Amino acid sequence: MQTPTKLEAAACSHTGSVRTTNEDSFGYCLDAGAFVVCDGMGGAAAGEIASRLAVDTLIERICDTERDAHTQGVLEAAIEAANRLVYVRSERDTALHGMGTTLVAAVIVGDKAVIAHVGDSRCYLFRHRQLLRQTNDHSLVDEQVRLGQLTQDEADRSPLRNVITRAIGTQKTVAPETSEIDLQPGDLLLLCSDGLTRELPDDRITELLNRMLEGGQEDVEALSSGLVEAANQAGGHDNITCIVTRMPADIIR
Template sequence: MFTESAALTDVGRVRSANEDSHGLCAEAGFFVVCDGMGGAAAGEIASQTAVSAMLEAMCGPQAIDDPRQALENAISEANLRVFSRAEQESSLHGMGTTLVSLLVLKDRIWIAHVGDSRCYRLRAGLLERMTQDHSLVDEQVRLGQMTPAEAELSPLRNVITRAIGTRATVMPDIQEVTTENGDLFLLCSDGLSKEVPDETIANILRRDTSDLQTLCRALIQEANDAGGSDNVTAIVARIR
């Protein structure tokens, strides 16, 4: 299984600093996006700390015999590092970050996430959202207490219910999926998913995919054209 990939991040049109972080080691088939939160530079520190921990755990020379356990351990370590630093430095108290990651191993894929950064898959032209946001409005939609249209307009749409580093422990959602030749995966922060409708994301990903970096640029440009109210990060990975 061979994976081609590209990644891009942008501060957006409104924010003065970029609190998103991302990392990848294509040779190990591992990709991660984090979207930090907290005052001053805390969000940036949280996301960078989490990405660093994930890359250390998942991109080393050691063989991964149990992918689910490896991801659980990596996320636990990332959570501990962010939480511990926030406890030690008062200026960082309460910082945290979302996390979404993709592990490609042979003919299987493992998707792990905490928070509202997302993973999408484009297969045969059809876009599927692979993750469920850990957010207040998304959970209310799933319970039938709010319609998707109401969720889009809710003042609570930015409230997340799970994050890396805000508590001593965290429970990630991890799923294993099969993959097919030509599958295109997108990892992104909510600076993309909240600015750009899924159908528009799908239309961009359906374009000529010979240059994945061009797709990343197009996604970020679309988010900025829609207002660019947040930092935006995109990783696109194609399975061959």
């Protein structure tokens, strides 16, 4: 596989095999190194509106900032702006009351990536054939697993597995969880909604990425669409969205 000389990204989103509407949204700006996936919730079209508002607000805020100034604080401020907009919109329109969305975002500058998330959408780093999860779900069962109150198998089968403990737009303020990672040439970042990870456990995602790369499907479009297709084949019980980003060979350090 030839390593690219510039940052690459591709996204794929699908309603899944069961639902009739797609409440997931995504956006990215290669020039700003900004990527975001949101999974909306709420009645009627509220979830779709919440996720779209959050994505558009974050991308606009990041793209309007000088790239060298991209820091954890800038990303957190963009998320707070998205939260405020979704919350105010839901308070003003009774049809949208209670709407919200999860969010996972990454901003890449040079050989660093700042990751932030709210809810159970995830970010993974794929490096040297291994998948490394970068986020912890803000969900009831995931927190019980971290506290040792549930096993992962019990959490996966729990009827409460859809209950999230943090979301964009459901409260006046929100506290995103953030981290920074060092990147290497050829690294892949995967941002996805839980429609992907509910159908494909981490070891299955690892297997699929390795199989596609070894089979010559090295372009990011093939990787993102291949993962979504596999999630649909595994059941597709929810909307499925992912962004795959590949680091260039000449990362500026």
